[in-house]
Amino acid sequence: MSLFRREWTKERVARVLRRALGHAERNNGDLAWKWTQQLLRVHRTVPEAAQGLCLLLVEGAISRERRLEVASQLFEAYSDHRQIVVGLALAAEQLHDIRYLNAAPPADSMFTRLASRVREMASTGADRDDELELQHGLATVARFLGRGWDAVAERAYQRIIELSPARWEVHYDLGLFYKTRGRFAEGQAANQRAWDLGGSEDESVQWNLGICATGAGDGEVALRVWKALGQHIEMGRFGLPQGGYPSTKVRLAQRPLAERGAENDEPGREESIWIERLSPCHGVVRSALYYDEIGVDYGDVVLFDGAPITEQQYGDRKVDVFPHLATLVRSGYRVFRFAGTQRHDAQITKLSMELPADAVLYSHTEQMRIVCTQCWEGGAGGHEHGSNSDHKVVTGKLCSPPSVSEQELLQSLDRVVGAAPDVKLFVPELAQAAGLEERAEIERRRMTMIEGS
Numbered sequence: 001m002s003l004f005r006r007e008w009t010k011e012r013v014a015r016v017l018r019r020a021l022g023h024a025e026r027n028n029g030d031l032a033w034k035w036t037q038q039l040l041r042v043h044r045t046v047p048e049a050a051q052g053l054c055l056l057l058v059e060g061a062i063s064r065e066r067r068l069e070v071a072s073q074l075f076e077a078y079s080d081h082r083q084i085v086v087g088l089a090l091a092a093e094q095l096h097d098i099r100y101l102n103a104a105p106p107a108d109s110m111f112t113r114l115a116s117r118v119r120e121m122a123s124t125g126a127d128r129d130d131e132l133e134l135q136h137g138l139a140t141v142a143r144f145l146g147r148g149w150d151a152v153a154e155r156a157y158q159r160i161i162e163l164s165p166a167r168w169e170v171h172y173d174l175g176l177f178y179k180t181r182g183r184f185a186e187g188q189a190a191n192q193r194a195w196d197l198g199g200s201e202d203e204s205v206q207w208n209l210g211i212c213a214t215g216a217g218d219g220e221v222a223l224r225v226w227k228a229l230g231q232h233i234e235m236g237r238f239g240l241p242q243g244g245y246p247s248t249k250v251r252l253a254q255r256p257l258a259e260r261g262a263e264n265d266e267p268g269r270e271e272s273i274w275i276e277r278l279s280p281c282h283g284v285v286r287s288a289l290y291y292d293e294i295g296v297d298y299g300d301v302v303l304f305d306g307a308p309i310t311e312q313q314y315g316d317r318k319v320d321v322f323p324h325l326a327t328l329v330r331s332g333y334r335v336f337r338f339a340g341t342q343r344h345d346a347q348i349t350k351l352s353m354e355l356p357a358d359a360v361l362y363s364h365t366e367q368m369r370i371v372c373t374q375c376w377e378g379g380a381g382g383h384e385h386g387s388n389s390d391h392k393v394v395t396g397k398l399c400s401p402p403s404v405s406e407q408e409l410l411q412s413l414d415r416v417v418g419a420a421p422d423v424k425l426f427v428p429e430l431a432q433a434a435g436l437e438e439r440a441e442i443e444r445r446r447m448t449m450i451e452g453s
Contacts, residue, residue: 008046013039017052024061026291028308032061032243044077048085054087060094071232072110078115082130084156089118089137093433096144099309101180101323102253104266105146115141119152143177148262153177175208177375179305182258182326184215192221203229207306211281214240215303226280229269233279238301238329245277247286249312249321254294256324269294272321281306282328288335288362288397298362298399299331310377332402334409339395339450343422348394351423354416359400359409361425364393393450398427406433426450 016038023032037058039049053074056062059091062070069430071088078084091116096106105111116205118141122134139156143151157174175190191209199205210225223241236242254268271294273287281304288298296302338361342348343367352360391395400409410430417425432440 008042008049010048013046013052014058017055018055020052021061024056024059029063033063033066036070040073043074046436047076047078047081048356050074050078050081050084051087054084054091057091057094058087064094065099067091068108068110071095072108075110075114075117079113082121082126085114085117085121086133086137088114089141092141094143098144099307099323101254101305101309101325102251102257102267105148106144111141111145115145115149115152122156132160135163137158139173139177144337146262146265147181147257147260148265150181150262162434166197168194168197168202168205171197172199172202172205172208175212176204179208179212179215179233179325180257182215182256184212184326185218187212188216188221190219207280211303211306211325213247214279214281215328217328222279229280229382231280236278240279240282240328242278245279245283247274247319248277248283249273249319250275250283250285250302250324251309251321252285252289252294252296252302252324254291256326258326275302275304281325284331284353288360288364288399290364290368296327297333298360298397299333299358299401300327301331302326303328334400334404334406334433336398336400336427336433336449337395337448338398338425338427339393340423340425341450342394343392345391347420347423348425349395351416351420351425353414354411354412355400356404357401357443359398359404360411361398363394363396365394365396367396377388395451398430406430407435410434410436411449 016035018031018124020035025034036053039052043053053070057067057071073090074084075088092111097103115138118134118138122131122138126134135156139153139160142153142156154177157170157177160170161174171190171194175187177195178184178187178190188209191205191212194205206225206229210222213222213225217239219235219240223233226241228358232291233241233243243414249272251270251272253270255264255266269291271289271291273289274283275282275283276286282301285296285298285302289296291432303325304322305325308322311318311320340348346363346447348361349363349366355361398413413425413427413430417423424445428440428447430442
């Protein structure tokens, strides 16, 4: 064994590590893994190899599906090795898919055991530099463990600031944490402090200050930030900045991370919807939600994060899909489910143009698709999930702004449907809201028949 260890010098570890990193940077995943496996085979007897593996994890040089397995092996072998434990904690961003901001906390117990071990090490009287490393590791892994670890993460971030108050990066990190927890005013203050201490040229500081100011309702600060970034934007609706942006998509969550607590720390239903984008980080929902339990619907104003989860292809256009941070304004739109028949595709949807104000008939049958995760992340393509052609039977939602009464909406709907002989449409909830109980019951029966056909 001693001879074997002499063969694995620091220089040899460094050489293998450079090869693995180099192949990963060139997207040669198989070759990167080939060199990584050399370190894996000896990491239990060569601590330098274990440290090299930590670096590969932090750099994202190991494929996503293998990272957790590698990290678990390292933690089991080196749970008393401060440097490796800290390295694993700092790699938490790579072990947990941070693109999905609203994902549930990681289920693997290794994360909790790792966080507990780092916290224990941080409480044993380490010197300043060691404590800084430990607190950085603790803050990172605790943040990804969800709302139940918020107090631990926040205290770690605050302790880092106590130890390095003049570094703008540590204030930014605290502001980033506050943003994901929906504490937008505190996030704005922390990012402003980062800005004042020298981070004003850093794009991450700029964006997170703008997002937190928007979430806190401070339109003046948000406007200043977006203008400093060269955005063509002015003060607009809802007391917030507004500019001309192409529509985009947001993955809404029933319980976004910023709005939930430790007792139910998972997103619930999720649905990707189109929004009318008003600024770099907020917009108006322009899809009628398929899942009512999400609690957000057509016309509501949502805040979203600046880093997209993925992009999807629609014809020649690539559209970013952003994670939902919070709901800023409940519009009060009235939403009624409908069912109907049409001779040609989109006939019912086109009737929206003749309805009052911003009322819209949104066809889930024609405009909504349920796809697998692989196809969702890959865009609009992928394998087939059912045909979208020849829709003679249509179901969806009728959405109407609060300025239009139920009686006025029903009269307008009767008029436009009456002028379209190939269309039949039943909206029993609207008839009931307009006080027509007998009609509502008839339409309810017909709607049930259509939905069952």
